[in-house]
Amino acid sequence: MAFIPYGRQYVDDDDVAAVVKVLRGDWLTQGPNVADFEEAFAQKVGARFAVSFSNGTAALHGAYYAAGVGKGDQVITSPMTFVATANAARFLGAHVRFVDVDPSTLCMDPDRLQEMVSPRTKVIAPVSYAGYPVPLDKITAVARSVGAIVVEDACHALGASREGGMVGAQADMTVFSFHPVKHITTAEGGMVTTNNEELARRLRLFRSHGVERDPSRMSRNDGPWYYEMVDLGYNYRLTDIQCALGLSQLAKLDRFVQARRRIARRYAELLKGVPPVGLPPHHPGHSYHLYPIRVPAERRRDVFEALRREGVGVQVHYLPVHMHPYYKDLYGIPDDDLPNALNYYRETISLPMFPSLEDHEQDRVVELLSSYLG
Numbered sequence: 001m002a003f004i005p006y007g008r009q010y011v012d013d014d015d016v017a018a019v020v021k022v023l024r025g026d027w028l029t030q031g032p033n034v035a036d037f038e039e040a041f042a043q044k045v046g047a048r049f050a051v052s053f054s055n056g057t058a059a060l061h062g063a064y065y066a067a068g069v070g071k072g073d074q075v076i077t078s079p080m081t082f083v084a085t086a087n088a089a090r091f092l093g094a095h096v097r098f099v100d101v102d103p104s105t106l107c108m109d110p111d112r113l114q115e116m117v118s119p120r121t122k123v124i125a126p127v128s129y130a131g132y133p134v135p136l137d138k139i140t141a142v143a144r145s146v147g148a149i150v151v152e153d154a155c156h157a158l159g160a161s162r163e164g165g166m167v168g169a170q171a172d173m174t175v176f177s178f179h180p181v182k183h184i185t186t187a188e189g190g191m192v193t194t195n196n197e198e199l200a201r202r203l204r205l206f207r208s209h210g211v212e213r214d215p216s217r218m219s220r221n222d223g224p225w226y227y228e229m230v231d232l233g234y235n236y237r238l239t240d241i242q243c244a245l246g247l248s249q250l251a252k253l254d255r256f257v258q259a260r261r262r263i264a265r266r267y268a269e270l271l272k273g274v275p276p277v278g279l280p281p282h283h284p285g286h287s288y289h290l291y292p293i294r295v296p297a298e299r300r301r302d303v304f305e306a307l308r309r310e311g312v313g314v315q316v317h318y319l320p321v322h323m324h325p326y327y328k329d330l331y332g333i334p335d336d337d338l339p340n341a342l343n344y345y346r347e348t349i350s351l352p353m354f355p356s357l358e359d360h361e362q363d364r365v366v367e368l369l370s371s372y373l374g
């Protein structure tokens with residue numbers, strides 16, 4: 001029986017043709033596809049600006065830089081995320097604090113956030129875990145009360161929406177990833193969206209060596225060749241080849257999200273017959289990057305191993321970030337300081353979830369679960 005991964009890209013002939021066309025043209029990087037992809041992306045999520053990056057981690061790094069994060073500042077995030085959300089704050093010398101998750105969303109609990117903020121809080125970085133659009137109202141109010149900026153890590157949540165709009169249009173900045181398991185892919189790739197022109201300018205500066213080319217912002221101007229470097233930046237650019245793929249993938253986003261939602265509804269229906277399984281939190285605007293279920297903690301490992309043995313590529317998302325050795329050495333936060341994240345980690349298994357997952361494959365996953373848990 002064919003191996004079923006937990007996630008995989010969907011790339012078709014249009015995508016291939018779009019990439020080949022760039023390869024035969026004049027610009028492999030920094031050509032017209034970059035601005036076209038950014039513009040189409042901004043329009044899709046309803047934001048004024050979109051700035052592309054070479055991957056989602058670079059995009060997070062750029063967003064924290066644009067927010068003004070520096071040495072000794074505090075960045076507050078959720079422990080239930082990929083390590084990059086915290087790491088990118090460490091790149092800038094910030095202290096990372098973790099707020100436990102609300103079990104009804106698996107995203108940052110805004111009531112606990114209130115107790116953790118201080119005048120040193122520069123960024124609050126909630127994570128829209130699995131594609132559930134993190135409720136932003138309270139988080140934004142807390143951020144405003146201390147002058148912090150909200151950077152939503154929406155690497156799981158492209159295509160998701162909440163009251164008042166799409167994910168990508170509401171936080172001060174929203175970060176996306178185009179890794180192959182995410183909603184759309186450019187192989188590696190990332191994006192930051194914002195409605196704030198100054199933040200967009202700082203994002204672009206950071207992406208390309210801190211080089212300023214706008215004559216009105218330069219300290220002098222020696223001639224038409226002249227540019228100057230005003231801050232330490234990186235080469236975090238996305239290529240024209242990748243942006244052409246991104247454009248072609250973006251045109252399929254609605255179909256991808258519909259397919260993911262259909263698969264989620266079908267799992268919910270099929271899993272009704274498997275009583276010890278807990279379903280992921282529901283939200284009408286959920287875009288289902290993942291489909292993580294909960295099983296009794298004492299059965300999790302056996303069930304996981306059995307599914308893997310049967311060729312189902314289940315995964316666990318995630319070991320809470322504060323429990324990784326690097327963060328344990330740095331902060332020494334006891335595992336059970338964040339009990340909701342810890343309990344969730346002990347019980348969760350991510351089932352296969354990607355647009356081309358077929359009904360018979362899904363049936364098989366549920367049958368296997370049911371036979372090992374029933």
Ligand SMILES: *Cc1c(COP(=O)(O)O)cnc(C)c1O
Pocket residue numbers: 055056057058081082084085127153155156177178179188189190
């Ligand atoms: C994928 C992901 C990232 C990082 O993205 P890359 O493109 O792999 O660098 C960051 N945060 C979360 C929650 C992710 O899932």
